[in-house]
Amino acid sequence: xxxxNLSSEGVLDVPQExxxxxxxxxKVMFASVSGTVIEWYDYSLYGxxxxxxxxxxxxxxxxxxxxxxxAFLTFAVGFISRPLGGVxxxxxxxRYGRKPALIFAVMLMGVATLALxxxxxxxxxGIWATLALVLIRLMQGFGxxxxxxxxxxxxxxxxxxxxxxxxxxxxxxxxxxxxxxSSLAFFLVTQLPDEAFMSWGWRVxxxxxxxxxxxxxxIRKHLDETPEYVKSLExxxxxxxxQAVPIKALxxxxxxxxxxxxxxxAGHQAYGxxxxxxxxxxxxxxxxxxxxxxxxxxxxxxxxxTLVTPVMGKMTDRFGTTAVFSFGAIFLGVFAFxxxxxxxxxxxxxxxIGMCIAYGIGHGATSGAQGAFLANLFPxxxxxxxxxLSRELNSVIFxxxxxVIAAALIAFGDGDPIWLIGYLLFCSLLTLTAxxxxxxxxxxx
Numbered sequence: 001x002x003x004x005n006l007s008s009e010g011v012l013d014v015p016q017e018x019x020x021x022x023x024x025x026x027k028v029m030f031a032s033v034s035g036t037v038i039e040w041y042d043y044s045l046y047g048x049x050x051x052x053x054x055x056x057x058x059x060x061x062x063x064x065x066x067x068x069x070x071a072f073l074t075f076a077v078g079f080i081s082r083p084l085g086g087v088x089x090x091x092x093x094x095r096y097g098r099k100p101a102l103i104f105a106v107m108l109m110g111v112a113t114l115a116l117x118x119x120x121x122x123x124x125x126g127i128w129a130t131l132a133l134v135l136i137r138l139m140q141g142f143g144x145x146x147x148x149x150x151x152x153x154x155x156x157x158x159x160x161x162x163x164x165x166x167x168x169x170x171x172x173x174x175x176x177x178x179x180x181x182s183s184l185a186f187f188l189v190t191q192l193p194d195e196a197f198m199s200w201g202w203r204v205x206x207x208x209x210x211x212x213x214x215x216x217x218x219i220r221k222h223l224d225e226t227p228e229y230v231k232s233l234e235x236x237x238x239x240x241x242x243q244a245v246p247i248k249a250l251x252x253x254x255x256x257x258x259x260x261x262x263x264x265x266a267g268h269q270a271y272g273x274x275x276x277x278x279x280x281x282x283x284x285x286x287x288x289x290x291x292x293x294x295x296x297x298x299x300x301x302x303x304x305x306t307l308v309t310p311v312m313g314k315m316t317d318r319f320g321t322t323a324v325f326s327f328g329a330i331f332l333g334v335f336a337f338x339x340x341x342x343x344x345x346x347x348x349x350x351x352x353i354g355m356c357i358a359y360g361i362g363h364g365a366t367s368g369a370q371g372a373f374l375a376n377l378f379p380x381x382x383x384x385x386x387x388x389l390s391r392e393l394n395s396v397i398f399x400x401x402x403x404v405i406a407a408a409l410i411a412f413g414d415g416d417p418i419w420l421i422g423y424l425l426f427c428s429l430l431t432l433t434a435x436x437x438x439x440x441x442x443x444x445x
Contacts, residue, residue, distance in 0.1 A: 027219075028158045029167065032151035033174040034216040035106045038209060039147040040178030042113045042140060043078070044276055045205050047403065048186045050075045051281030052291060053202045057121040058130050065411065068281060072403040075277065077134050078141035079392075079400025085145030086388035087247055093150055093384040094246035098157075101384070102150045103220050108143025110213030112136050117206030145395075148175070149388035156375035156383070162317060165324075168371025169313020175367075176306030179276050180299055187295040246382035247389070254386065256437075257377045261390030263434035264325065264373065266398045267332050268366040270427035273402040274420070275301065275359055281407070283343065283351065286415060293348050301355035305367065308360045312368025321373040325435045328365025333428030335362055340417040366431065377438065398427060 046054075055064070055071035062070060085108075093101030115136045122129045151171045159167040185205035192201040250258060276298065283294035316324045335358055342354020378386030409419040 047277035082145035085142030086392035089146030090388035112140035165316030267428035267431035304360035308364035331362035
């Protein structure tokens with residue numbers, strides 16, 4: 001896509017003329033990270049609960065295998081509403097400002113997570129509990145659909161362009177902090193006697209999210225709009241070219257960018273949800289490891305990912321998004337088979353090492369590079385919509401469905417992970433292809 005074509009369609013690419021102060025950047029980072037932590041705390045918490053609690057309390061009449069599949073399906077349901085939430089809230093962000101969109105998104109997520117913590121079980125209200133669970137997951141997904149995209153957009157438009165890789169990687173690294181917090185919270189409550197854990201203990205981590213929710217709302221209410229967005233809006237008004245429907249401008253002007261953005265996340269998402277969600281069920285239900293051991297392995301691996309992701313983001317600023325993103329995709333594909341050798345070893349130490357390598361090196365590279373990669377794909381005028389639609393359409397296909405697909409492929413192979421390994425290899429190849437294709441597209445700074 002040429003720069004001339006973009007200009008003829010009225011797409012605005014407003015460079016940052018002056019960087020925000022370090023104090024302002026710190027404030028923006030804290031506000032963005034806090035909301036992202038809530039989003040991924042909620043999702044990873046539910047993912048951990050799905051294979052250990054939700055299957056037993058909300059699908060008690062099904063066999064263990066079918067109940068686990070059903071629980072992971074409710075996890076996937078949250079991703080169905082993510083694209084709709086992403087499009088609607090991103091429309092608000094592109095048309096009326098990043099700030100109101102981010103506040104609305106975090107409010108939806110906070111209310112939904114509290115509702116999950118208070119929801120009666122199947123034993124109390126029967127099928128209504130299951131239906132309410134699905135509705136809450138849809139609400140949670142709607143709010144989450146624009147959260148990470150909004151945070152990445154907000155940060156990308158505040159920080160110096162030459163440091164966009166590092167700062168946006170901190171947003172992705174904060175997802176690791178969230179997964180770590182949720183895993184730690186769940187690990188602590190699993191130390192309770194089984195009866196106490198299943199009756200009320202599992203609810204405590206969900207209710208704890210109210211603290212994060214209040215902090216995020218307070219901080220975001222005191223933020224200013226991004227300078228880049230304000231300049232873009234002013235220029236659009238002067239030229240009378242403001243887009244009433246940013247999503248339409250995105251699809252008309254940047255279809256190739258959208259396709260590359262969508263497929264670039266395939267390997268990252270599939271691997272991420274195998275590691276953060278499915279691995280706990282696999283280690284405990286398939287391999288017979290203790291719940292606390294599986295959670296401990298995950299917490300250590302997530303810690304490594306959280307530390308490595310900003311390093312990869314820094315490398316993105318030095319070597320470019322294509323190089324780092326491609327490296328991550330290749331590593332994830334090549335490491336798919338060794339990962340399950342480590343997991344199937346029966347050793348907690350080896351399983352933890354395998355998860356650390358996959359989460360730290362391969363997933364760390366794709367996490368570190370994707371923020372700047374996606375921000376550079378789309379101009380300011382509809383950047384929020386572009387990032388949200390790329391991420392959330394991909395989430396429906398490659399994120400929310402992955403735990404279900406993984407469980408089904410393991411069952412199909414009678415416990416042999418070969419089919420799941422093939423799936424991860426395929427998704428990693430899609431990421432590599434999309435990132436390489438994006439090299440021919442114009443970058444926006």
